[in-house]
Amino acid sequence: MNLKGKVAYITGGTKGIGYGVAECLLAQGMKVAISGRSEAGVQEALKSLGDKENVLGLRSDVSSLSDETVAVKKILDKWGQLDLVLANAGVGHFAPIDEMKESEWHKMININLNGVFHTLKASVEALKKSEGYYMTLASLAGTNFFANGAGYNATKFGVVGFTQAAMLDLRKYNIKVTTIMPGSVASNFNGNKPSEKDSWKIQAEDIGKLVVDLLMMHPRTLPSKIEVRPTRPDLK
Template sequence: MDLKDKVVYITGGSKGIGYGTAKVLIAAGMKVAISGRTLKSVEDAAKSLGKESHVLALESDVTKLIDEEKAIATILGKWGQLDVVLANAGVGNFAPIDKMTEEEWHQMINTNLNGVFHTLKASVEALKKSEGYYITLASLAGTNFFANGAGYNATKFGVVGFTQAVMLDLRQYGIKVSTIMPGSVASQFNNHVPSKDDAWKIQPEDIGELVLDVLKMNPRTLPSKIEVRPTRPDLK
């Protein structure tokens, strides 16, 4: 894929992995739309990314299909195409299952799993036209279960299974589909504030570089499921 002026949509793009990936892709000459639930946070992120002609800030709640449809329509209205989608928005509530509330459970299902479906449902026709790329941001929690992670594990196992099945559904249209499964990332996920103590972790820009590598790969080859983890967790 010739990346210059290709159009990317990143959900949850105002911070963390979404923001770090947007930064890398803009530097590579791509046009990037980022979305989030509050317009101000997304607009602030877009301003800090610079290169105004290559950034679009969108307010969208991925738990609502209509929001994602409006976001995609805005992107197509501005740039006329959509080549890459990164379904990155996610939340995490961690507790033993007997302590987890129904609200916490449904928040994760609605954001992490339903949101991934809504983003694809809204963008799939545009991706057919561009023979584009759909990438989900899963987690190593999508293959490794752990105590206090029942809800989060359920959503990320679901994202991995969804993405792999979708890959088989959509490759007949020339659409490439991958899921990226990071381990510990130095991001603001779950209200974490990154600090120097997170230096051993994967950095958000590292995921951006990985996305860039995937996009540059010869289109005959598809890395459909990518696990990535810190090299030296013993350094923490």
Template sequence: MSLENKVVYITGGTKGIGYGMAKVLLNAGMRVAISGRSLETAEKAAKELGDTSKVLGLASDVAKLADEQAAVSKILDTFGQLDVVLANAGVGNFAPIDEMTEDAWHQMINTNLNGVFHTLKASVEALKASKGYYITIASLAGTNFFANGAGYNASKFGVVGFTQAAMLDLRKYDIKVSTIMPGSVASHFNDHTPSESDAWKIQPEDIGQMVVDLLNMHPRTLPSKIEVRPTRPDKK
């Protein structure tokens, strides 16, 4: 699709991968809506991105369907259309399963897994109208399990399965659906602060470029599941 003035909604877009994707897509000519749980934070990030006529900051907790419905309604009121949705919001709590708290488990499932359903449920009619694209940001943890990761693995395995099944449900409407599964990314995930020591990792803008490549793919071709990892992992 031609990206000029197309509209993209990015959940969890105030920092990290979401913010990096927003920068790349804005530079590609798209109009961008980003959401976070705090309206103040979302509006601040939107202002930092640049052209305020093309960027919208929204408050939404993806764990709540009503929040996502309100966000999509605001996007349609502001921009008049919705062409691409990037379901990116996510959290990680890591502990052995016998030590994991119920709250930690439910936070991951509600945000990482229920959130992608809420985002799609809220936006699917708009995507039918635009013959748009729905992309989830999963993780290599959605196919590779590891110790202390039972809750996170459960949520991301779920995201991968959900996305692939949704792809089969929605392609009859000419909606494309893909999942991107990154390995180590230089982001703020799990309270990490990126630094020069993260230079070997995938950068958030790299994921943004991958989204541009997907959007520029010929309509007949759909890369439905993409694994991406650093070329050369850090040697410790």
């Protein structure tokens, strides 16, 4: 597939994995819309990316279907098509279940799980027209549970199940659907600032290259669920 001129929408695209994917797609000649909950964060990312012609910044909270519907409309108004949607936005709060706050539980459900539904619901008709690609950014936490992770595990298990069922629903429209499940990533997740201490981890651009590889794969072949982890975990 020639990716030049194709249009992508990345939620949570102002930093971390989403930002890294945006850079890789732009390098392939794609037009990329990125969204985030903070207008200041969106503007900072736009300034950093620098490509005013091929980048669109959108303030959108994925926990709101109306926000996502408006975001997709703006993309279609600007570029007339939508070929790839990457539902990447996510948050994490980690605590024993008896100490987890109700507000933290609901925030993870609303962003991590409801968000992937809202993003797909808002974009699915455009993806039908383009016979496009819908991807979710899940996690190895979507198949491996761990202590203090009840809320995060619940959302990521849900994302994996949602995406796999959506794949079965949408492939009759020639829409490809994949969930990507990374392990440790050097990202801005939970306020982390990537540094040399994260050099052993998957890098954001590694996920970006993976997304490009998926887009370039022959239309007859669909890797519907991909686990990806560091080659050598931190042994310190």
